[in-house]
Amino acid sequence: xxxxxxxxxxxxxxxxxxxxxxxxxxxxxxxxxxxxxxxxxxxxxxxxxxxxxxxxxxxxxxxxxxxxxxxxxxxxxxxxxxxxxxxxxxxxxxxxxxxxxxxxxxxxxxxxxxxxxxxxxxxxxxxxxxxxxxxxxxxxxxxxxxxxxxxxxxxxxxxxxxxxxxxxxxxxxxxxxxxxxxxxxxxxxxxxxxxxxxxxxxxxxxxxxxxxxxxxxxxxxxxxxxxxxxxxxxxxxxxxxxxxxxxxxxxxxxxxxxxxxxxxxxxxxxxxxxxxxxxxxxxxxxxxxxxxxxxxxxxxxxxxxxxxxxxxxxxxxxxxxxxxxxxxxxxxxxxxxxxxxxxxxxxxxxxxxxxxxxxxxxxxxxxxxxxxxxxxxxxxxxxxxxxxxxxxxxxxxxxxxxxxxxxxxxxxxxxxxxxxxxxxxxxxxxxxxxxxxxxxxxxxxx
Amino acid sequence: xxxxxxxxxxxxxxxxxxxxxxxxxxxxxxxxxxxxxxxxxxxxxxxxxxxxxxxxxxxxxxxxxxxxxxxxxxxxxxxxxxxxxxxxxxxxxxxxxxxxxxxxxxxxxxxxxxxxxxxxxxxxxxxxxxxxxxxxxxxxxxxxxxxxxxxxxxxxxxxxxxxxxxxxxxxxxxxxxxxxxxxxxxxxxxxxxxxxxxxxxxxxxxxxxxxxxxxxxxxxxxxxxxxxxxxxxxxxxxxxxxxxxxxxxxxxxxxxxxxxxxxxxxxxxxxxxxxxxxxxxxxxxxxxxxxxxxxxxxxxxxxxxxxxxxxxxxxxxxxxxxxxxxxxxxxxxxxxxxxxxxxxxxxxxxxxxxxxxxxxxxxxxxxxxxxxxxxxxxxxxxxxxxxxxxxxxxxxxxxxxxxxxxxxxxxxxxxxxxxxxxxxxxxxxxxxxxxxxxxxxxx
Numbered sequence: 021x022x023x024x025x026x027x028x029x030x031x032x033x034x035x036x037x038x039x040x041x042x043x044x045x046x047x048x049x050x051x052x053x054x055x056x057x058x059x060x061x062x063x064x065x066x067x068x069x070x071x072x073x074x075x076x077x078x079x080x081x082x083x084x085x086x087x088x089x090x091x092x093x094x095x096x097x098x099x100x101x102x103x104x105x106x107x108x109x110x111x112x113x114x115x116x117x118x119x120x121x122x123x124x125x126x127x128x129x130x131x132x133x134x135x136x137x138x139x140x141x142x143x144x145x146x147x148x149x150x151x152x153x154x155x156x157x158x159x160x161x162x163x164x165x166x167x168x169x170x171x172x173x174x175x176x177x178x179x180x181x182x183x184x185x186x187x188x189x190x191x192x193x194x195x196x197x198x199x200x201x202x203x204x205x206x207x208x209x210x211x212x213x214x215x216x217x218x219x220x221x222x223x224x225x226x227x228x229x230x231x232x233x234x235x236x237x238x239x240x241x242x243x244x245x246x247x248x249x250x251x252x253x254x255x256x257x258x259x260x261x262x263x264x265x266x267x268x269x270x271x272x273x274x275x276x277x278x279x280x281x282x283x284x285x286x287x288x289x290x291x292x293x294x295x296x297x298x299x300x301x302x303x304x305x306x307x308x309x310x311x312x313x314x315x316x317x318x319x320x321x322x323x324x325x326x327x328x329x330x331x332x333x334x335x336x337x338x339x340x341x342x343x344x345x346x347x348x349x350x351x352x353x354x355x356x357x358x359x360x361x362x363x364x365x366x367x368x369x370x371x372x373x374x375x376x377x378x379x380x381x382x383x384x385x386x387x388x389x390x391x392x393x394x395x396x397x398x399x400x401x402x403x404x405x406x407x408x409x410x411x412x413x414x415x416x417x418x419x420x421x422x423x424x425x426x427x428x429x430x431x432x433x434x435x436x437x438x439x440x441x442x443x444x445x446x447x448x449x450x451x452x453x454x455x456x457x458x459x460x461x462x463x464x465x466x
Numbered sequence: 467x468x469x470x471x472x473x474x475x476x477x478x479x480x481x482x483x484x485x486x487x488x489x490x491x492x493x494x495x496x497x498x499x500x501x502x503x504x505x506x507x508x509x510x511x512x513x514x515x516x517x518x519x520x521x522x523x524x525x526x527x528x529x530x531x532x533x534x535x536x537x538x539x540x541x542x543x544x545x546x547x548x549x550x551x552x553x554x555x556x557x558x559x560x561x562x563x564x565x566x567x568x569x570x571x572x573x574x575x576x577x578x579x580x581x582x583x584x585x586x587x588x589x590x591x592x593x594x595x596x597x598x599x600x601x602x603x604x605x606x607x608x609x610x611x612x613x614x615x616x617x618x619x620x621x622x623x624x625x626x627x628x629x630x631x632x633x634x635x636x637x638x639x640x641x642x643x644x645x646x647x648x649x650x651x652x653x654x655x656x657x658x659x660x661x662x663x664x665x666x667x668x669x670x671x672x673x674x675x676x677x678x679x680x681x682x683x684x685x686x687x688x689x690x691x692x693x694x695x696x697x698x699x700x701x702x703x704x705x706x707x708x709x710x711x712x713x714x715x716x717x718x719x720x721x722x723x724x725x726x727x728x729x730x731x732x733x734x735x736x737x738x739x740x741x742x743x744x745x746x747x748x749x750x751x752x753x754x755x756x757x758x759x760x761x762x763x764x765x766x767x768x769x770x771x772x773x774x775x776x777x778x779x780x781x782x783x784x785x786x787x788x789x790x791x792x793x794x795x796x797x798x799x800x801x802x803x804x805x806x807x808x809x810x811x812x813x814x815x816x817x818x819x820x821x822x823x824x825x826x827x828x829x830x831x832x833x834x835x836x837x838x839x840x841x842x843x844x845x846x847x848x849x850x851x852x853x854x855x856x857x858x859x860x861x862x863x864x865x866x867x868x869x870x871x872x873x874x875x876x877x878x879x880x881x882x883x884x885x886x887x888x889x890x891x892x893x894x895x896x897x898x899x900x901x902x903x904x905x906x907x908x909x
Contacts, residue, residue, distance in 0.1 A: 048664055050683045174650040184628050184645070184687065201645040202627045205617050220490065238712070239494045239525075241705040243628070243687055260704040261685035267708055268682065271715020272797045278722050279786075279793030279882060300790065301823035305830045307786055308852070311779040312834055318775045325774055329767045332774035333760040336890040337753035339778045340785070344724055344746060344883045351723035355716045372735055379739035384746060391754055395761075439723075439882070440786050447778050 025058050032063050037070045044075050053082035065094050068103075077106030080115070089118055097123075101130040109134070110154035110262070113141035140255065149233040150226030152266070153247045153256035159187040160213055162196050167209040173201075184243045187254060188217045194252040195223060223248045226255055231270055231358065234263040274354050278347065278439040307440050314339075314447045321455040324462060330396050331458050334388070334405050335451065341384055341409060342416040342450035343443035349373050349420030350442050357428060370421045377417020378410075385410030400465055404458045411457075412450035419445050470499035478510045485514070493518065497525035508534055513542050520549020523558075532561045535570075544573040552578065553598035553706070556585035560595070585700075593677050594670035596710065597691045597700030603631045604657060606640050611653035613643070628687045628703075632661045637697040639690055641665055667692050670699055674710045679802045681707045718796050721878035722789070724749070745883070752887040756894050763898040766907040772839070773901055776848060777894060783827060784855040784893045785886035791816055791863025792885055796878045799871050809868050820860025828853040847901040854900075855893045859885065 024043070031040040044052055056064060056079055068076050068091060080088055080103055092100055092115065104112045104127065116124050116138060128135040137155040144150025158176055160169045169186055186204065188197040197217030199207075207216045223246040224233050237245045237260060244257045318325070318335075325331055352373060356366070389406025393399050420442050473487050474496070488496060496515075500508050500522060512519035512534065523531055523546055535543055535558065547555050547570060555574075559567040559582060567586070571579045581599050588594025602620050604613045613630055620627075630648055632641040641661030643651075651660045667690045668677055680689060681704060691700045724745050760767070760777070767773055794816070798804040804812045831852040835845030863885055867877035901907065 046664070048666065048684055050685075170649055173646055201649060202617075205614060205645070205649065222492070234708075238705070238708050239498075240492055241494070243704060259685075260687065260708065261681065264678075264682050264704065264708055264711060267711045268678075268715065268801060271711065271718065272801060274715065275719045275722055275797050276793050278719055279789040297819050297822050300819055301826040304783065304787060304790075304823045304856075305826045308779065308783050308827050308830050308834070311782050312838075314778045314782075315775040315834075315838075318778070319772065322771055325771045329764055329771065329774075330761070332767055332771075332777065333757040333764075335774065335777045336756040336760070336781050336894060337750060339781065340753050340883075340887055340890050341746065341750055343782075343785075343886070344749060345742075347723045347882065348725050348742060351719050351725060355719050359712055359716060372738070375735035376738040376742070379735050380742055380746060383739070383743055384750060387747060387750060395757075439789065440782075443782060443785070447782060451778060 024055060028055060028059070028067070029063065032059075032066050032070075040067070040070050041072060041075075044071055049075070049078035050082050053079050056083065057087065061090070064091060068095075069099065073102055074106050077103050081107055081111045085114075085118060088115060092119065097126050097130060101127045105131055105134055108154050108156055109137050109141060110152065110156075110256075113138050117142055117146075144226050147230050148226060149224045149228040149230060149245075149247050149258060150255070152230055152233065152258045152262050153226070154259070155256045157187060157244070157246075157257040158185075159189050159254060162188050162190050162214055162217075164213050165209070166204060166207045166211050166213060166216065169204060169213055170209070173204075185257075186213075187221070187246060187257075188213055189254055192251075193254055195221060195246055195248050195254040197221060198246070221246060223252075223254075224258075225250065230263075230266050233258055234266045234270070235359075237263050238267075270358055274358055277354065278351055307444070310444050311447070313444075314451055317448055317452055318455065321459060324455060324459045327462055328398075328401065328458070330398070330401060331404070331455070333396075334392065334454070337388065338405070338409055338412065338450050338454050339447045342412040342446040345377055345380060345413045346416035346420035346442045346446040347439050349377065349417045350424060350439060353421045353424045357424070366425055370418075370425060373421040374414060374418045378414040380417070381410040381413030384413060400461050404454065404461050408450065408454035408457050412446070412453050415449050415453075416446040419449070470495060471502055474499055474503060474511045475507070477514050478507070481514045488515075488518075493521040494525045496522045501526065501530065505533055505537065509538055509542065512538075512546065516545070517549045520546045524550055524554040528557065528561055531558050536562070536566070540573060543570055547574050548578065551598060552581045552600060553585060553596070556582045556595075557590070560586055560590050588670055591674045592670065593668045593672045593674065593689075593691045593702055594700070596674055596677065596706050597670070597702045599700045601631060601690070601698070601701040602627050603633045603637075603698055606632045606634060606656070606658040606661070608657055609653065610648060610651045610655045610657065610660060613648060613657055614653070617648075629690075631665075631690055631698055631701075632657050633698055636695075639665060639667055639692050639696060639698045642690070665690065667698075668702070669694065674707075675714060675800065675802075677702055678707050678710050678714070714800060718800055718878050721876070722793055722796060722882045724881045724883035749883055749887040752891055756887075756891040759891065759894045760898065763902065766898060766902050766905075769907045770905065772844075773898070777897070780831075780848070780851055780855065780897055781886075781890045781893050783831075783852055784859045784889040785882075787820070787823060787856045788859035788863040788885035788889050789882035791820070791860050792867055792882055795864045795867035799867060799877045804868075806872065809871075813864055813868060816860060816864040820857055820863075823860070824853045824856035827856055843904045844901075847897070847904045850900050850904075851893065851897040854896050855889060858892060859889050862888070 027043060028040065031043065047055065052075070056067065059067060068079070071079070104115060107115065116127060119127070128139065131138070140155065141150070141153065158173060160172050173186070185198050185200055187195060188199070190196050197214070197219045198221040199213065199217045203216050222236060222240050222242065224236055226247050226249065233245060237258070242260070244259045246254055247256045247258060248254050356369065385406040388409045389402045392405040393402030423442065470491070476483070477485065477488070500511060503511065512523065515522060523534070535546060538546070550558070559570060571582060574582065585594070585599065602617055604616050617627065617630060628645060630643045630645065631639060632643065634640050641663040642665040643657060643661045647660060666680060666684055666686070668680065670691050670693055677689060680686065687704050689702045690698055691702060693699050725742065798812060828849045832845045832849035835841065835848040870877045870879055
């Protein structure tokens, strides 16, 4: 890689565009983008302008948003629009969507006919099917023949990205059917496309959540998913490789949510985004303030504690075990919603989860009872620790499962139900139960 | 109950009519309806569905597939396995005990059984284990017309043809042609002229996460798999990879929460509990050690019972810091953003985050102590504890997953609860030691 980088730098310094283009031709766009990222800002700009326009556009598609934004700022409108025209419409919309309004308008104006398609895409939010789709697909009218479809494929040339399906639409652009290139190869050239197409193709609405779209594509094992409006008119397609990224991002989001970590703004491994450091530190400091509630709660039971100081020994055990059980149920709920295994009736799974909490609580409570009784030689203390643990683990399972489900039901982002929020709640529930139980038991004892 | 389920039930009583109604339904939908039926009924439905049943089977979750197949009569077993694609059949047989799988393989057609056996040789989480051997390969000296003819001959069995692979006389991968390019190319052209030799491939032994990362990076629909000699042995398709990415994320989330076994498949709460208990009980052992530590400072607690108020707050703080760092490290490693080369920069950045967070929280902790108790020494004790334990938690939170990766183990083994419980122990030790010294509560 270093020799590749060295050669690139040398060609750039000595101004050898042909050698540079030959070198770029050897590389896949994603690798070319990797190489590009190792250059300094001035070299990047020089390279972008020296490459063939389609290669340069390919690199631009692969670059991280910030780098791309920086580069575009340094290009004049003519250079920028030339590059954007060469990009896939979905990528072009992503790039344009990040630009300031007046520049966006100027560039769209320069792009002419292509601008219409991009403007459609710009209408949809990033986390919807419409925001992910591209208008580069191959569609043929339903009265055509196989040979016409092949002709159409030849005509769209390199524009449609990785075409695998050919969609069949009627005179009103309504999606009627689909066939794959494989079907096309096997079919006789004069067969009507209507005969080789599969009818009732699976499609999603542009406002559909992108996670939902990913699940649909996965469920039916498709390579691309058509997007249609309410009248069934075809607007675009979402390709499987885009959804692969969605699935991975959502997975990361879920894992970070369990840990209460703020959403990732830059790449996980990037440099040192200070705003992000501030966010993470701020979140933890806020969490500390939230946990004062538990401290105040305990202070209300000061006299109970004074009577039996040994109660404090078990604070970490009671709070942590309840927190663990709550977080486990949260993990089941969060991933269950993401992958769809909770199915039609998540509440049934919730009941199962609470019963699991009760079972876990019975065993953990029993073990804690034996430990506390034997260690401190105090049966009452054992009963309090064991009893409180059993009850709080049952409740913790309920909290971990039910809170995200409720949030989802009332359409609040379930991300609010993060791991730390759940542990803060289970801390208070478990410690409260523990100290109330202790006060009661101590009150009836001599 | 959905109408589709009723249709499936009806299928057993009146096959012809119900089969008519099911025609055109996507096997994924039929599978979804089938999931709600008890095993015995589901088996009857699969039997009546015939070859369509095998297709439906592939959309069921692996555990259900296994349960349905194991108890099925031999004729149905053979019917299902024959109808499934080779990679699906291998995935299913791979979940069985070797002797069971062997018996089932003997019932399959010898050629198909051989293909499945070959796939079974690879680990289930490798490229080889995820690939299908059904692909279309042509030699580079053949023409486009010959390639299309070959495609027509093979297409009915090769269900996933997006690319045609070009190989040399030894079967070594030389290039790739997209199906579209093949269709629009002139029929007399040699493949060597239309193919792209910039073909990305993986080795059969490569880990599935490597495979997923390549798909993502290059936006692929299919990835050829080669053996050590560079010979093409199979193809991994994007739909399989989507499942891999989802499974890996779920596994990470579960492990982070201290769940080490798939739980969603268990229905009985007792059995679900049994799977979680060993881990929870082990962590309680750590908490018992923390209890012993607090027990050592009984005299200090008796002197100032208010010390106990802050235990959960301090514990929580260190636990959250550690869990955050574990989560970032686990996903950064899983998505390939951090690897064996770039871990130093990552560790440095996490250290800065740890330090900044510990400092901020230490100031807040001091303020809490002061506002509530108006005692400078208690404030200082809280603040110092927060600062020390959060730094330790951050350090462990990223060092343990990175260390596990360097040792080639799954970084997610360093789960949130493990680090939380360990930090509970460490936190009470630091807290009471510091408090006893600063507040002069020692004996």
